[in-house]
Amino acid sequence: MRDIFHEELDAINGGLVQMSLLVREAFSDATKALLTSDLALAEKVIAADAAIDDIYHELDARTINLIARQQPVATDLRTLVSSLRISADLERMGDLAHHIAKTARMRYPNCAVPDVLTNIITAMDKEGSGISEKMTTVIQYGDTVRALEVDKDDDEMDRLHRELIATLLGDSWDHGIETAIDMTLLGRYYERFSDHAVSIAHRIYFVVTGEYAVEKS
Amino acid sequence: MRDIFHEELDAINGGLVQMSLLVREAFSDATKALLTSDLALAEKVIAADAAIDDIYHELDARTINLIARQQPVATDLRTLVSSLRISADLERMGDLAHHIAKTARMRYPNCAVPDVLTNIITAMDKEGSGISEKMTTVIQYGDTVRALEVDKDDDEMDRLHRELIATLLGDSWDHGIETAIDMTLLGRYYERFSDHAVSIAHRIYFVVTGEYAVEKS
Numbered sequence: 310m311r312d313i314f315h316e317e318l319d320a321i322n323g324g325l326v327q328m329s330l331l332v333r334e335a336f337s338d339a340t341k342a343l344l345t346s347d348l349a350l351a352e353k354v355i356a357a358d359a360a361i362d363d364i365y366h367e368l369d370a371r372t373i374n375l376i377a378r379q380q381p382v383a384t385d386l387r388t389l390v391s392s393l394r395i396s397a398d399l400e401r402m403g404d405l406a407h408h409i410a411k412t413a414r415m416r417y418p419n420c421a422v423p424d425v426l427t428n429i430i431t432a433m434d435k436e437g438s439g440i441s442e443k444m445t446t447v448i449q450y451g452d453t454v455r456a457l458e459v460d461k462d463d464d465e466m467d468r469l470h471r472e473l474i475a476t477l478l479g480d481s482w483d484h485g486i487e488t489a490i491d492m493t494l495l496g497r498y499y500e501r502f503s504d505h506a507v508s509i510a511h512r513i514y515f516v517v518t519g520e521y522a523v524e525k526s
Numbered sequence: 527m528r529d530i531f532h533e534e535l536d537a538i539n540g541g542l543v544q545m546s547l548l549v550r551e552a553f554s555d556a557t558k559a560l561l562t563s564d565l566a567l568a569e570k571v572i573a574a575d576a577a578i579d580d581i582y583h584e585l586d587a588r589t590i591n592l593i594a595r596q597q598p599v600a601t602d603l604r605t606l607v608s609s610l611r612i613s614a615d616l617e618r619m620g621d622l623a624h625h626i627a628k629t630a631r632m633r634y635p636n637c638a639v640p641d642v643l644t645n646i647i648t649a650m651d652k653e654g655s656g657i658s659e660k661m662t663t664v665i666q667y668g669d670t671v672r673a674l675e676v677d678k679d680d681d682e683m684d685r686l687h688r689e690l691i692a693t694l695l696g697d698s699w700d701h702g703i704e705t706a707i708d709m710t711l712l713g714r715y716y717e718r719f720s721d722h723a724v725s726i727a728h729r730i731y732f733v734v735t736g737e738y739a740v741e742k743s
Contacts, residue, residue, distance in 0.1 A: 373607055380597040390590055489703050493710045
């Protein structure tokens with residue numbers, strides 16, 4: 310039977326899982342809004358960010374309250390401190406989805422992404438979505454195998470990011486400076502989204518195993 | 527006389543002050559390296575990031591250890607949890623200075639910043655440096671007046687950032703796509719640096735007053 314402390318710990322973990330599902334949905338919806346110039350969907354993502362922020366603040370209060378009441382030590386305390394860090398990363402991932410959606414809205418009714426970059430953004434969306442799905446499993450089950458798998462996905466995201474920049478710099482780029490600026494920032498949002506997911510997965514790996522996941526430099 | 531707990535709390539605060547001074551130095555040095563194509567200085571900033579990360583990890587361990595040993599509640603616990611968040615923001619500010627320095631190194635022996643943007647980057651450096659100086663005072667003394675002042679500085683940083691983007695988009699821009707990409711990312715690093723400083727100042731305002739600083743939307 311679980312004691313009250315571990316029930317509360319499970320509830321906080323459930324909150325993190327809920328946040329990570331919302332973040333993934335916001336991210337995928339933001340890309341869809343971006344690629345299809347879907348203003349309503351962009352507005353939905355922009356509005357949904359407040360819900361993610363609400364869970365973040367609620368989890369924060371709950372975690373601090375639990376530390377104050379139960380005064381955990383060792384692994385339990387490290388788990389709770391990690392939860393505080395993970396919720397901050399998830400909140401930031403929500404912000405990045407929000408930025409993507411705002412770019413879609415800013416360029417509406419035009420599409421911010423020129424045809425020549427549609428495939429790369431689609432591939433970055435697929436990677437980001439895959440990474441955040443694995444990250445959710447890592448949060449939910451403490452899955453240390455998947456916690457290390459995200460590194461390879463992040464490498465692929467970085468490769469796509471370099472491909473995006475190379476396209477902007479190529480001789481055939483004829484979409485001008487404004488679109489290049491948009492795409493530079495969008496590329497950064499996707500790349501950072503992936504970085505935060507890796508950071509979360511590594512953090513849980515550390516809590517579960519007591520060892521650092523090998524960081525890429 | 528201070529008890530051991532409050533001595534430890536002061537020591538952690540001292541660590542945050544130390545981090546914030548290093549971050550500010552890294553930021554100013556990075557800008558100087560960027561504007562004067564000073565490779566040695568860029569390398570110095572890049573190498574110094576490890577020292578900032580070390581303090582970050584040391585403060586983390588120390589803070590968690592203090593929570594475990596002393597089991598603080600109420601304001602003391604909130605202060606410690608805030609310290610964890612503030613050190614993470616400072617670590618990220620260090621990363622941003624590191625990114626600026628890496629841009630300087632990547633373009634060496636050329637200068638990444640074209641003459642037409644020197645004044646704006648100089649002004650962004652001045653704002654960022656001013657904000658991080660105020661932020662240090664806020665961390666050190668819990669100065670709630672300065673904690674709110676940073677909002678105005680951040681507004682000025684945002685204005686400079688818009689001016690930078692407008693310059694890239696102006697008819698007279700003749701430095702091509704690569705420089706526009708560099709400047710877009712640099713602009714983002716300066717702007718984010720300022721955002722983190724505001725976030726730190728607001729967090730301390732909350733710990734000291736129990737009220738949220740009014741956030742800009």
